[in-house]
Amino acid sequence: xxxxxxxDNHLPIMSQNSAPIGVFxxxxxxxxxxxxxxxxxxYESVIYFGDTARLPYGTRSQAQILQFVREILNWMVQQxxxxxxxxxxxxxxxxxxxxxxxxxxxxxxxxxxxxxxxxQQGQRIGVIATPATAASNxxxxxxxxxxxxxxxxxxxCPEFVxxxxxxxxxxxxxxxxAQEYLEPLLQRQIDTLIYGCTHYPYLAPILQRILPQxxxxxxxxxxVVAAAAQELDLLxxxxxxxxxxxxFCVSGNPQPFIQLAAQWLGYAPIVETITxxxxxxxxxxxxxVE
Numbered sequence: 001x002x003x004x005x006x007x008d009n010h011l012p013i014m015s016q017n018s019a020p021i022g023v024f025x026x027x028x029x030x031x032x033x034x035x036x037x038x039x040x041x042x043y044e045s046v047i048y049f050g051d052t053a054r055l056p057y058g059t060r061s062q063a064q065i066l067q068f069v070r071e072i073l074n075w076m077v078q079q080x081x082x083x084x085x086x087x088x089x090x091x092x093x094x095x096x097x098x099x100x101x102x103x104x105x106x107x108x109x110x111x112x113x114x115x116x117x118x119x120q121q122g123q124r125i126g127v128i129a130t131p132a133t134a135a136s137n138x139x140x141x142x143x144x145x146x147x148x149x150x151x152x153x154x155x156x157c158p159e160f161v162x163x164x165x166x167x168x169x170x171x172x173x174x175x176x177x178a179q180e181y182l183e184p185l186l187q188r189q190i191d192t193l194i195y196g197c198t199h200y201p202y203l204a205p206i207l208q209r210i211l212p213q214x215x216x217x218x219x220x221x222x223x224v225v226a227a228a229a230q231e232l233d234l235l236x237x238x239x240x241x242x243x244x245x246x247x248f249c250v251s252g253n254p255q256p257f258i259q260l261a262a263q264w265l266g267y268a269p270i271v272e273t274i275t276x277x278x279x280x281x282x283x284x285x286x287x288x289v290e
Contacts, residue, residue: 058130129196
């Protein structure tokens, strides 16, 4: 679908290294990945895209998610990204394997890094995720591939992302919803909990009050950025110069995003509103999701 921009453009090595990493999510959830990039890879420049006009992703079909992801990746390549991190578990679960064969840049997802981290902590693993991620069984499959003896329970949490995007973290209703979602996992006596959505670390204070202290909590954002660092080393693409400021783009109204980002990043970003170029699905792509 998209040619290898490094091979096609014959860019000098330094230009490749200084190219940005693309990060995308349906909204502000991917900012948890961005914060990890700032911490672990402070010299990397970043383009962040929030598909706010189409959130939440977690109740979408696989065909819709694939179309959204292809449009975003196509745009990211046009912006010169040298690597893309899917800072969205739903996209990672439903689209990663398909689009990796269509785009000739490294594309990283959250599922496998999160699964590997979880099995290092426990064997009775709970996953809270969007309904689409939970229904895909992506975390269960990844965990069992790494540790076949592990036990895995997944809970779809349709209300979490809208509540977080509406900045209702202090709302008693959010606490009651969290208690309802966690109860089946508590009954299973889990020893490890995976945040199966990049929005969920924002709920950490609430979840910490509900969970026993013995339950380890896994944030895949930490581990996908560690994987990105390894990939950049392997490909010789780490940037060694000072980065340019992060470019923030959204597909919807930028104001809610700016307000939440300011709260969670500690500064109010300048945010562009962009319209993604629409891609017409090819017959082979349609067959892939049937």
